[in-house]
Amino acid sequence: MKKILLIVTSIILGLIIIVPRFSHLSSIPLGLHIDEVSFAADAKAIAETGRDTWNKPWPLVFKAFGEWKAPGLVYSMAFWTKVLGRMDNGVARLPSAIAGITILAALGATLWQLKGKTLLASVIFTVFVVAFSPWHFDMSRIFYEAFSSLAFIAISIWFITKATLSQNKKLTYWIGAAIFAGLAGYWYASIRYVVIIGLVVALAVQDWSFKDKLKKGMLLLAILLTVGLGWVSDLVSDKGLNRLFYYQTKSAQGATLEIDEKRQFCYLSFNRDATKSKFCYLVWNKPIYKVINAAKMYYTYLGSDFLFLKATSEFGFDSEYGAYLMPLLPIYLIGLFELLKGTFIYLGSLFVTKEKSNNLDRLYTIYVSFALISLIPAAIANNVNMRMGLVALYIVAITIGIGASKMIAWLLDHFKKFAWTVYLGYGLIISYFIVQSMLHYFLVFTHSNDLMWTSDSRAVFGYVKSVSKDYDLIVDSDLHGPLAPYFYGDISTSDVQNGIHSTPDQFGFTYLTKAGKYELRHVNVIDLACEKLGQNDKRKMLVITSPVSSLVSIAKFSGRSWSGALQLREVYDVDDIIALQVRTNSSFMTTCGAKQK
Secondary structure (H helix, E strand, O other): OHHHHHHHHHHHHHHHHHHHHHOOOOOOOOOOOHHHHHHHHHHHHHHHHOEOOOOOEOOOOEOOOOOOEOOHHHHHHHHHHHHHOOOOHHHHHHHHHHHHHHHHHHHHHHHHHHHOHHHHHHHHHHHHHHHOOHHHHHHOOOOOHHHHHHHHHHHHHHHHHHHHHHOOOOOHHHHHHHHHHHHHOOOOOOHHHHHHHHHHHHHHOOOOOHHHHHHHHHHHHHHHHHHOHHHHHHHOOHHHHHHHHHHHHHHHHHHHHHHHHHHHHHHHHOOOOOOOOHHHHHHOOHHHHHHHHHHHHHHHHHOHHHHHHOOOOEOOEOOOOOOOOHHHHHHHHHHHHHHHHHHHHHHHHHHOOOOOOOHHHHHHHHHHHHHHHHOHHHHHHOOOOHHHOHHHHHHHHHHHHHHHHHHHHHHHHHOOOOHHHHHHHHHHHHHHHHHHHHHHHHHHHHHOOHHHHOOOHHHHHHHHHHHHHHOOEEEEOOOOOOHHHHHOOOOOHHHHHOOEEOOOOOOOOOOEEEEOOEEEOOOOHHHHHHHHHHOOOOOOEEEEEOOOHHHHHHOOEEEEOOOOOOEEEEEEEHHHHHHHHHHHOOOHHHHOOOOOO
């Protein structure tokens, strides 16, 4: 009877977790993000021709906008495009939704290894609350490649957990860990350094002789790098480091301005005495700034505010909640204590001969190391966002599982009569927060910022596609340029692959500006009409732009917010704009230098 009850409960909980992740996946979030367009466009091109939007065959790194994206997510999208026979928002987000389920399965398997069957309740509880934690749920419904990468890392950590606890002389589990660590590198560039260093640390803490560590370590690193042969060369290349360089440069520019401002005030405070103000250079300088800000990054990512109270906003994630829901904070603190205690015991055993550590202490040391190592790129870039801290957030999930197990065991030992009352009360509290956060996601967050979501893009490009045959040129001055109409099927893969790109900026970023009949130009529509008239351009032109109050009466189509209350983009026939200007602006013809016939 208990077995049947467990199976039924597992199925019900599984459905509760899975259904909301796939429900309205193609329409919530609304619209398209520019990066989602980029990934999906490359995936569509690969699925159709085996070449990306730059017309490069089967690339191992995608140039995209010049930031050189890892290939895993693009090929995942291309796979589902082939299987389902289409490309749309739902297909673009499907790899992340599947990755989310994979992460939860790996988390449950890892916690099962840690605590065994006696505390199955803690495993089920942890998987459930992590499934509805804001970072995990929100990331499973958008396109970030780092989230898909985490699925492979989570499996690798399960293998490491199994290998460390069993201390099996065979390398089967370690080989599995190396293989999945290598696969993770195909999804996110900065994760490559994390998995290499993390695997080295995991091997270093094992209770093996130095000779065994060296021999097995060389073999496993060889396996990891062999699996990652497609990205190894990018570890030190401009392509592989481009994104990190971008964030670091932005951070350095901000730091220079901040340091210079402080030095200037210090100089003025010493009555412009250059000798006395030299002291300021010792207090405010780039090395100190970098160290302090790196420490701040670690504190932010692992502190209670970011984790449980208020995180940072970015596309797909709101700052209404922390990465996890607030009621989990006490459990996290219990688990963190256990994690740090095991780490200190292991570290103490290295220096104090009487101190003895066990396999669990070694494993906890590995978890802590993974969390700290994974935040190095964020610390270097001085950037706080969810996608750069996902491995650390996964370790926090394991920590919550450890804390839940300890709390349940303590209650059973000391307050057995009242344990179920505590469970019920706490369950009601966490259930309230889960329901509130889900409603916030589906009803508030994804409907509260139409400009960020470009929520009218589907309607706008749908209309433009329906009239496209009547026009020779379509100018996009406000949305995503030619990639979006390619995503919606108005121009061909060949048009995009033979398109024209903008000149690279200082970071090497470049954008598709012309493809087929579409052109991306950030131009005032009145100026565009003037230009057409002045050049006596006979082509039929359509333009997508932000609302122009003086032209609203002649708009061919208006893209509106989800509620219909706010006008977002408008579509105009440029000839209609010219006709209106000629009627209402007596100097328009003269100003534009056109000859009226």
